[in-house]
């Protein structure tokens with residue numbers, strides 16, 4: 001493997017290891033355990049397990065290891081630990097490094113289950129959590145203090161797609177020795193340069209763009225070898241959040257095509273955003289790639305100008321209009337995943353964010369008319385025609 005390869009090459013070849021048959025496509029090692037030639041070999045492996053050696057699939061497995069090495073190479077990091085879901089990754093990254101008495105600063109705009117971990121779980125074990133508006137550097141500055149052990153945020157927030165400045169927040173965190181953990185799902189491994197920009201740990205739900213075809217759950221924690229093997233692995237191998245070898249294989253195959261898929265999806269998202277930016281049925285079109293997006297300068301520097309594969313639109317007329325829009329769409333499915341080859345439309349106020357209070361929804365910009373739209377791989381002209389028709393019906 002070459003460290004100097006660019007992302008698209010790493011996504012296809014990174015981490016490949018072949019069995020004695022020299023197969024071209026990665027093998028699925030659907031095995032829980034591994035056989036030792038002798039009792040002495042078993043003893044030696046339990047004493048010290050080398051990088052090409054395995055004991056039990058909860059600790060590691062060759063197919064899972066290929067996925068870990070490939071995503072680490074793609075992200076420009078030393079190592080990674082794969083998990084059963086994105087939430088096992090978020091939980092594993094945080095809980096493995098924190099103890100009672102530690103302080104965490106987190107952005108407020110979070111995926112629901114991430115919010116639950118920070119607000120309801122960590123606090124139960126004596127970790128203090130301060131929430132800030134992630135786009136406001138002054139709030140980060142005043143919240144971060146000497147005993148702050150970690151900062152946590154989603155680099156692009158769900159569902160209003162605000163961007164958090166990884167470099168600036170990392171500088172503030174590193175000044176007190178705090179670790180920066182970034183949930184990078186919406187930025188995708190294709191557009192991310194989070195490690196280079198200062199993040200210590202990057203977390204993905206592989207369920208989203210890494211699979212990219214809506215089949216399997218998975219997650220991954222990416223960081224330094226010391227953090228992954230010294231902190232994350234001991235926690236996860238004993239608590240059981242391991243990724244299955246079959247799902248690791250699905251994710252490996254997903255990585256081979258991720259750059260093509262995500263670039264095509266982002267191109268279509270941009271075309272949709274530009275087409276409907278000033279449409280009379282919309283209060284607002286939210287897409288970070290738009291030149292008119294309030295944070296476009298940050299999108300340029302942090303994401304190379306790429307706005308990702310998701311856009312959000314606030315439809316005039318509230319819930320009734322939003323539901324009419326959803327029920328008229330012929331191509332996108334109504335669901336709550338994202339990053340899929342199939343376009344997916346979601347009404348956050350009544351589904352993914354239903355549990356929030358009205359005040360919390362207001363604060364996060366989750367209006368009754370808001371639709372989150374994950375752009376798939378369909379023909380862009382077909383999607384535009386479909387959206388146009390559904391917007392017209394929404395205003396009748």
Ligand SMILES: *Cc1c(COP(=O)(O)O)cnc(C)c1O
Pocket residue numbers: 085086087088090111113114154158183185186205206207208217218219
């Ligand atoms: C989906 C998602 C998760 C959780 O991932 P799962 O694979 O569903 O467990 C965490 N964070 C963000 C930003 C997500 O979009």
